[in-house]
Amino acid sequence: MTDMEREEQAGGHVAVILGTRPEAIKLFPVIAALREEAGLRVTVIATGQHREMLDQVLAMADIVPDHDLAVMQPGQTLDALTARLVTGIGSVLDSEKPDRVVVQGDTATAMCGALAAYYRQIPVAHVEAGLRSYNIYHPWPEEVNRKMVGAIADMHFAPTETAAQALRNEAVDPASIYVTGNSVIDALHLTHARVAAEPDLVQAIQPVLDRHAGKRIILITTHRRENFGAGLDHILDAVTELAQLPDVACILPMHLNPNVRPFVEERLASIESVSLVEPLDYPSFTWLLWHSYLVLTDSGGLQEEAPAFGKPVLVMRETTERPEGIDAGTARLVGTDRAKILAETHALLKDEAAYLAVARASNPFGDGAAAGRIRTVITASLAGKSVAN
Template identity: 65%
Template sequence: MNQLSAKHRPARILTIFGTRPEAIKLFPVVHALAADPRLEPVVCVSAQHRQMLDQVLEIASIVPDHDLDVMKPDQSLDALTAVLLTGLGSVMDEVQPDRVMVQGDTATAMCGALAAYYRKIPVDHVEAGLRSYNIYHPWPEEVNRKIIGSIASLHLAPTETAAGALRKENVDPARVHVTGNTVIDALHWVTARIGEEPALANGLAELEARFAGKRVIGVTSHRRENFGDGMAGIAEAIRTIAQRPDVAVIFPVHLNPNVRKVMNAELAGLDNVALIEPLDYPHFARLLDVAEIMLTDSGGVQEEAPALGKPVLVMRETTERPEGVAAGTAKLVGTDAATIVTEISTLLDDKGAYEAMARAHNPFGDGKASARIVELLANEIGIEA
């Protein structure tokens, strides 16, 4: 254990992230680190998602200490990995952190962990232990998580299921801690901000007025394994369900051209479908609030929507978040258009089916994960309060 007495400088924690979901799940931890005099957060972003990342940084009032700005159009995974690994390594050489923190399963997180390992810097993995047990679903995220898991010093698992998966892989149980998911911390924080400043999330007012009286279905889709036929199936399902006069679809379309090309070709101009630009975090929280159902292939939405009592239909064949499926808050529906339409119609037409999902217990946390993580870090380093 790296012992650091209270007389010395605060322990320097290099927190690395690059995508919008990572930023959402790590900004509450950065806030908690900054509020603790025992710890010194240094923030490095890769900007794996530039525009969507910046939206979260702005609302969370986080100014990165280092910004790699790595993303290029149609960049291959191996090219992205190479530039991330060397760029993050250079930042570590400059910062000389005591520990490196990464979150989840992105290329940024995996490369951050690997660069730290090459320098023998301990790695703390937030949202550790999620497994689908299929290396191609989600792809490449499943393998990214497993690589990080083989490197991490502290495994900060969001649920007991995730912690159990790590123990089954022979991770030292003393290294595994159940903290809850920081996405619930973030949702509580942004909801409180919107309560204080309603103007932060009033940009959907025009759409809400346009679709008044209709049952809103919120959609997000961006997974690589769904590019091609999967996206076509999703678009077909949305086109079909939008023919119902009682339904409206609000779809913030991901910036990736593999998503945009399909959705614009199939759905643009439909009266009951609003294809809109990606939402900043407050407006996305507002979409979760106004939607009756969330249709998604995202991981984070599987955790966020149940916190607001919204059923989630997951357009994937497997999920590394089985807790939601087990609890009844989420259901796997794949990308077959007919299946998606059937499952949405069931929720719209069967009140009992809807209530069973809406009232199911959210298994992903109580909004106090960040405080637990900070205390675990301080204890690991050996700093007394």
């Protein structure tokens, strides 16, 4: 019997599929936790749906994928990407024959990974299951991607009770749902602790922070497809006005998407109190978040990360699949209306009591121990045991 056969006999074989920066951030603690399990073989499949941004996180987490599909092509349509993902992941699953597949979130990689596994009757575990906006076009196409994964998975790791209840409302077997917290909080705390021990990790952002010393930093991210065009114009109008405040600086890590980047550069590059920076490695991003006063974003993950550091979040979307932040008071929906973005931002900048009410609200997204809970359920399942949920 080979060493690999002994491992498979002792603990099974799990394939973890990821392709984007957010997936890598939220899955690296899970991968690390699974790899701590004696006898468990863990195969990492990277699709390369995000290239540079994915590689940054994997390098930071010391993860070398066992397979890298490099699926992205310039100007690729969503259906072309989907076809390449399903066939590429399927080919790897045929050769690896894992006992279980793990996917995360709502990306094309997650949806196609789950579909390819389903075609081979390999059970699927879904990390960050149950998030719903109840609008298939906001976020687009993520809302449908996530629901499709949920229809396939037999193991649902919901980050919150709200997400778990959404699954129960869709008649998902309650015995298959586990409330774990969100693994992004694990990633955030692990990375922040590492930065504290290794300050050289944040050399990419520290000079920018030094340049704006003494000012309140507004961290801004924007990349959503549904905001392309008029929505992005309104966001940039608001940022332009906020940048005129004498005690405020805006730092915007630029997304690589050609539907976003050129417009951001054209509108903001010449403004002294705005720093446009290249996509940041995760340590630098966590350091920037730590030093920010508040966050303006249309991202999903930042709605979870910012409250862990006590940073108010204004969500520049019409809906969110993370209503827990709104309910807890850590985030507010402002959409892409310029006037509303400005009004809500000014309120937080001018009214300390209003700011502290948001900054001190309890983070509903977890305690930093999600990865261990996920490992416990997966390894018990492979051993033919069950875990109470």
